[in-house]
Amino acid sequence: MEIKELTTLEEMLAQFDLVQHLYSNNFTLEKYKAYLTEMLPHNYIQIAVFEEGQCIGLSGLWSGIKLWSGRYFEIDNFIVHPDHRSKGAAKIMTDYIKTKAEAAGCTMIVLDAFTGNFTAHRFYYNQGYYPRGFHFIKTLNEGGLS
Structure with a gap:
């Protein structure tokens, strides 16, 4: 497996098929492109794991203060x-992000996992992540969610 940072719109758009596994059918390539176009100028990159040329793992990554x-x-x-899944791609990504965060002088790595996603919870716990608080939301437009 090979890990790579994706920093251009074209590199990210090429992975749209994998991203569709996260969202419903109303998440279109056009919507993905529009969102990425707004996100890229704000410290957004993607970390991707490839196996035999195919992207099998992907994570967005933001930096901030x-x-x-x-x-x-x-x-x-x-x-x-x-x-x-269960081939180690997720651990490769979290290890890479941890190393990158340490090199950047970060105090922490944060993420959100939906409350019912127990598989993700178990994985993140095993990687040393823990819940620190609640991420509250107030949905203003249910139809606009991906």
Whole structure:
């Protein structure tokens, strides 16, 4: 397996088929492109794992600074293709992100996992992540969600 940072719109768009495993059918290539176009100027990259030229794992990654934490990385849209789970791709990505965060002087890595996604919870616990608080949301447009 090979890990690579995706930093261009074209590289990210090429992985759309994998991203579709996270979202419903109303998440289109056009919507993905529009979102990425807005995200890329704001410290967004993707970390991808390839096996024999096929992208089998992908995670968005943001960098930022908050008053309470200082510099941090945020994992976003973490996915491993269902046919390639339990091969170690997810650990390769989290290890890579940890090394990158340490090199950048981050105090922490943060992420959101939906409350019912127990498989993800178990994986993140095993990687040393733990819940620190609640991520509250107030949905304003249910139809606009992916």
